[in-house]
Amino acid sequence: MKNLTFKQLRYFEALARHGHFRRAAEACGISQPALSMQIKELEEEVGIELFERGARQVRLTGFGEEFAPRVRDILRSVDELGDLARVSRDRLVGRLRIGVIPTVAPYLLPTLLGKLSLLHKGLDIHVRETQTPRLLQELEEGRLDTAIVALPVSEPALTEITLFTESFVLVRPGADEGKPVPDPEAVREMRLLLLEEGHCFRDQALSFCNVDMRAAPPRDFLDASSLSTLVQMVDAGIGVTLIPEMAVPVETRSAGVSIARFREPEPSRTIGMVWRRTSPLAKQLLQISEAVRHATDALRQPRPVPSATAPATTPPTMPSAG
Amino acid sequence: MKNLTFKQLRYFEALARHGHFRRAAEACGISQPALSMQIKELEEEVGIELFERGARQVRLTGFGEEFAPRVRDILRSVDELGDLARVSRDRLVGRLRIGVIPTVAPYLLPTLLGKLSLLHKGLDIHVRETQTPRLLQELEEGRLDTAIVALPVSEPALTEITLFTESFVLVRPGADEGKPVPDPEAVREMRLLLLEEGHCFRDQALSFCNVDMRAAPPRDFLDASSLSTLVQMVDAGIGVTLIPEMAVPVETRSAGVSIARFREPEPSRTIGMVWRRTSPLAKQLLQISEAVRHATDALRQPRPVPSATAPATTPPTMPSAG
DNA sequence: GGTTTTTCATAAGGAAATCTTATCACAATA
DNA sequence: TATTGTGATAAGATTTCCTTATGAAAAACC
Structure with a gap:
């Protein structure tokens, strides 16, 4: 035979x-x-x-x-x-393993998953939510097909594509509503609540306040494990925090906190999608990136954030390693 | 694709x-x-x-x-x-469709089927019991793989192989036991019981008595549909009949009839196996013919037939067409 | 930082397979 | 007996497939 x-x-x-x-x-x-x-x-x-x-x-x-x-x-x-x-042939089929960092996942996924499963019927979507280094490792090991993280990742083996850039806003107690917006140095002197070690968003926030991340944390920072917790801590009067614009609608839905935009240059981060340069899914992933962009456009359309200054034009990018 | x-x-x-x-x-x-x-x-x-x-x-x-x-x-x-x-490869597999004439089937099949299914485990054996012309037709149409009939069949499309030759013996009432054996002409004058029209064995018996088969039956022949019936009719004193040697053990088991061999030249028939010359089963069928021969050897080993003369050496073959 | 190694892709030529046309052999039919 | 229909065979052309040799890219090594 x-x-x-x-x-x-x-x-x-x-x-x-x-x-x-x-x-x-x-x-x-x-x-x-x-x-x-x-x-x-x-x-x-x-x-x-x-x-x-x-x-x-x-x-x-x-x-x-x-x-x-x-x-x-x-x-x-x-x-x-x-x-x-x-x-x-021109549809994504089977399993799509997508990794998302925790400060993006809760706001992006509900919309995105709906869009994706509509676009690619029968597609089996696996989501992995963890911090950037692990995502990148799993990506390179072939255990993920793509990841949504803050750019740049600067990994030569990976292709990165920008999805959108979003500002960080200040979250402070409701009583502070209308008060002048502090500048970075002032924030540093306030009780700044941050995510626990390992989240890239923590480093981005620290960087905004010009804190040397290699040095010891400047004050008795309280580390939370999610933005939700951070906002609740602010609500409890423990301090102030920064959250990305995308999180505003969800996280301030019912909390007694006030939101303030910073003066230019606004702090911001760029969120992007990355995949192995060798991935044959490139074409489909590009397609998916479009879907993500649309999903986030919809998310950021309503801007209920009271602006203390004119809206930012070209916000500087924050460090994202980690 | x-x-x-x-x-x-x-x-x-x-x-x-x-x-x-x-x-x-x-x-x-x-x-x-x-x-x-x-x-x-x-x-x-x-x-x-x-x-x-x-x-x-x-x-x-x-x-x-x-x-x-x-x-x-x-x-x-x-x-x-x-x-x-x-x-x-060297086993017969699947379906083996085998046809057998009615004057052979009851005596050969019990032994043969056991042997065959032992020899070719899992072989699906289909048996068709009917008269020669139909068997040959079905064979040529490919609805049978082989048939066991009286030779010769003289069909150029078929291969025939001899299995064995067997004598016919006279069956008469038990009271006739030991009486001289009649010669063919005498048998013709007795009330000879025969199988119904269509059985080759009927023609062979008639031929033995030198009856012209194309003419009307010489006397008021009673036609039976099986050898069993014939013997039972003899037992009832209705007449005499001929049966093939192979049928003796089975058919005279409990009947009050006596068996007599004819003087030489004994009447006899040659039973053979035939298949399409084009059949790729030839090799296996040959193998099966061996099995059949062994099966019949065993059947004809015990010869409880009282012989009126010395055993036959080269018995003349009877016509078999039909 | 450059060199070596590993690994897969590409190129060119040769071997093997597969196909086509032409022809044969056989048997059924007229 | 000639004819027709059928599958098998033969010889040559074509296509496919494989081998050796080489290239390019990235990783590992010194």
């Missing part, structure tokens, strides 16, 4: 159906001798005669009868292989 | 398993470039990349992951095709 070919099985099937060499050959688009030879070869391969050649008719032998349904099964499976490919 | 080959699928499987072109190629017994080309061609065929070539590793794409189990399925089916063939 070493040199069995698909052609032989197709020819076999045709001959079994037509019971006639010339007609079967015609159906296969080859000459009658070619068919004869391939059938003969198949029979040699198998070691048993498959057809009984009568002077007036060709019919399957008993063994051929046993052989035929199996062959048909195989040919059908191969056809299905083709179907699968055809259907998947 | 028109030019997909098994090789490509095998190579695909190997590459998916090894994740390494050179090693996979080695496992397939080909050179690395050959593998590269076939994989590339497969990917072109499919229209989607199946592998993601990293600098340090080769791994399946998402689509490849969907593709792989189907491919493995197909390869397994093909292997099973090979297994099926290997197992069937």
Whole structure:
């Protein structure tokens, strides 16, 4: 069975159906001798005669009868292989493993997942929510297909594409509403609540306040594990914090806190999508990045943030490593 | 999917398993470039990349992951095709459709079927019991694989092989035990009970009595539909009959009839097996004919038939057409 | 930082397979 | 007996497939 070919099985099937060499050959688009030879070869391969050649008719032998349904099964499976490919050609199919950092995930995913599963019906989406370094590692190990993180990642093995840039806003107790917006140095002197070690957003916030991240934290920072917690801590009067614009609608829904935009240059971060440069999904991932962009556009359309200054024009990018 | 080959699928499987072109190629017994080309061609065929070539590793794409189990399925089916063939190589497999004339069937089949199904485990044996002309027709139409009939059949499209020759014996009432054995002409004058029209054995019996078969039956023959019935009629004192040797043990088991051998030349018939000259089962059928011969040897070993003369040496063959 | 190594892709030529046309052999039919 | 229909065979052309040799890119090493 070493040199069995698909052609032989197709020819076999045709001959079994037509019971006639010339007609079967015609159906296969080859000459009658070619068919004869391939059938003969198949029979040699198998070691048993498959057809009984009568002077007036060709019919399957008993063994051929046993052989035929199996062959048909195989040919059908191969056809299905083709179907699968055809259907998947320009659609993403199967599993899409997407990683998202925690300061983006809760705000982006609800909208994004809906859009994606609508766009790619039957797509099996796996989401991994963790911090950037782990995401990048899993990406490079092939355990993720793409990740949504703050740019730049500066990994030569990865392609990065910008999704959007968003400002950070100050979250302070409701009572502070309307007070002048502090400048970075002033924030540093306030009780600044931050995410725990490892979140890139923590570093971005610190950087904004010109804190040397390698040095010890300037004050008795309280570390929270989510933006939600941070806002609740602000609400409790423990201090102030920064959150990305995208988080505002969700996180200030019912909290007694006030939001203030900074003066220019506003702090901001750029969120992007990355994938292995070698990934054959590039085209589809690009497509997905569009979907993400649309999803976030919708998220950032309503801007209920009272602006203390004119809206920012070209905000500087924050460091994102980590 | 028109030019997909098994090789490509095998190579695909190997590459998916090894994740390494050179090693996979080695496992397939080909050179690395050959593998590269076939994989590339497969990917072109499919229209989607199946592998993601990293600098340090080769791994399946998402689509490849969907593709792989189907491919493995197909390869397994093909292997099973090979297994099926290997197992069937020198064994008869599947269905064996065997036709037997009614004056042989009841005596031969019990032994034969046991032997056959022992010899070819899993063989699906179909038996057709009917008269010679129908058997031959079904044989030629491919609805039977072989038939056991009285020879000769003289059909150029059929191969015939002799199984055995057996004598006919006279069955008469038990009271006639020991009486002189009548010669053919005398039998003609007795009330000779025969099988109904169509049985070759009827013609053979008539022929023995030198009755012209084309003429009207000489006397008020009573036609029975089986040898069993004939013997029971003899037992009832209605007349005498002839039966083949093979039927003696079974048919005279409990009847009050006596058996007498004829003087030489004993009447006899030759039973043989026939099949289409084109049948690829020839080899196996020959094998089966051996089994039949052994089965009948065993049947004819005990000869409880009182012999009126010395045993026959070269009995003349009877006509068998019909 | 440059060199070596590893790995897959590409190129060119040769071997093997597959196909085509032409022809044969056989048997059924007229 | 001649004719027709059928599959098998033969010889040459074509296509596919494989090998060796080489290239390019990235990783590992010194």
